[in-house]
Amino acid sequence: MGRPREFDIGSAVAAAARLFAAEGYEGCSMDRLVQATGVHRASLYAAFGSKRGLFVECLRTSMADVEGQYGLLLVALVELAARDEEVRALCAQTTGVWGDDAALELGTRLLARAGLNGGTS
Numbered sequence: 532m533g534r535p536r537e538f539d540i541g542s543a544v545a546a547a548a549r550l551f552a553a554e555g556y557e558g559c560s561m562d563r564l565v566q567a568t569g570v571h572r573a574s575l576y577a578a579f580g581s582k583r584g585l586f587v588e589c590l591r592t593s594m595a596d597v598e599g600q601y602g603l604l605l606v607a608l609v610e611l612a613a614r615d616e617e618v619r620a621l622c623a624q625t626t627g628v629w630g631d632d633a634a635l636e637l638g639t640r641l642l643a644r645a646g647l648n649g650g651t652s
Contacts, residue, residue: 540578541592543568548589552602556586556610586611590621601640608637 579585593600642648
């Protein structure tokens with residue numbers, strides 16, 4: 532039998548989601564995720580299986596927090612949705628839950644992230 536988990540999953544997911552939203556999926560190394568979450572690499576792999584598994588859990592969790600997670604959804608759409616069916620399905624579900632304003636908000640944030648239109652990211 533394995534040892535009991537010694538970290539709060541919710542806190543680790545929230546910290547990872549903030550990092551993914553700020554730096555992108557490809558921009559986040561496991562070293563940065565370990566640093567941001569305060570959870571050992573082996574524990575992250577045991578809990579989530581992979582960096583992708585952690586990202587997917589962040590995306591699932593983000594559906595409940597519209598304002599705080601537009602950045603994470605933007606990363607999912609730009610970096611993973613085209614090649615990852617599960618991520619694409621979660622993006623479709625999330626934008627459906629968030630409603631018609633999601634597309635406009637995502638577009639505005641994409642332009643802002645690129646330094647265009649004077650928006651906020």
